[in-house]
Amino acid sequence: MLTFVWAEDENGVIGKDGSLPWNLPNDMKFFKEVTLTGNVLMGRKTLESIPNPPLKNRINVVLSRNENFEVENIIVLHSKEDVLKYAEESDKPLHIIGGSDIFQLFSQDVDRLYKTLIHEEFEGDTVMSPIDYDAFELIEEREGVVDEKNIHAHTFQIYKRK
Ligand SMILES: NC(=O)c1ccc[n+]([C@@H]2O[C@H](COP(=O)([O-])OP(=O)(O)OC[C@H]3O[C@@H](n4cnc5c(N)ncnc54)[C@H](OP(=O)(O)O)[C@@H]3O)[C@@H](O)[C@H]2O)c1
Structure with a gap:
């Protein structure tokens, strides 16, 4: 099963300067509860926004076009097909946690959406x-x-x- 897990503001903004535009511990808690039920997939830029990767107690899978990209304790895949095969062979949900490119890539394949809607408007670039x-x-x-x-x-x- 594939899911999306994300938070967006009233205008769909999800990111600013490689980070989140808001500080909302309740959402971090929700994110953790949901994603701990499976493994996580993210784009290379989202990985770089995480302070001490990998996210603990979940297999962290990252998408990058760079064949030389390697990070300790992280599975790097290079195509949508690789990800779909990985998800199919796994007995756990694969939670897709962004960013924008990665959500776009799997928008026709995702089974469940875990969305946090923040009722404000933030400045952002993603x-x-x-x-x-x-x-x-x-x-x-x-x-x-x-x-x-x-x-x-x-x-x-x-x-x-x-
Ligand atoms: N609010 C939220 O819930 C939320 C969630 C996630 C992220 N964010 C925010 O969003 C921003 C980062 O997201 P982003 O959209 O800029 O980047 P991203 O989607 O995390 O990463 C983009 C990268 O993914 C790789 N990629 C994309 N499509 C690919 C494909 N078809 N095949 C292989 N690799 C592919 C490429 O890596 P290479 O360049 O290495 O090839 C690309 O540069 C940050 O500000 C972050 O904090 C917010």
Whole structure:
């Protein structure tokens, strides 16, 4: 099974200067809970945005066109076909965690969406790729708790392909 796990603002912004535009610990917690149920796939730039990769207790798979790209304790794949084969042979969900290029590449293949919608507008340079929501059914929705550490109103949504 393939899933997408991401957070976007009211305009679909997901990134700024190689990092996240917001600080929202509740979303990091949600991200961890979801992704710990399987393994993770990300683009090379998203890998570089993670402070101490790999993400622990999950196999980390990275997509890069660079055949010489190697990182310790990370599986590097070079094509969509390699990823689909890897996911098929795995008995765990492969959670696709971005960025934009990688979401675009798997938009027709993804089975489930784990989306955090942040109800604000941020400045950014990376935007979520288009998703055909008509092909998905919203199966769960929950308001995030706003407090002194989580100052941005947000909603967690889970969609399943129809
Ligand atoms: N809000 C969120 O949920 C979220 C999630 C993820 C990322 N982000 C943010 O988004 C930004 C990074 O995302 P991004 O969209 O710029 O980059 P990205 O998708 O993480 O990485 C792009 C790289 O992936 C590789 N790639 C892309 N398509 C490929 C293909 N078809 N085959 C093989 N390799 C391929 C290439 O690596 P090479 O150049 O090595 O060939 C490409 O440069 C950061 O700001 C990050 O913080 C936000």
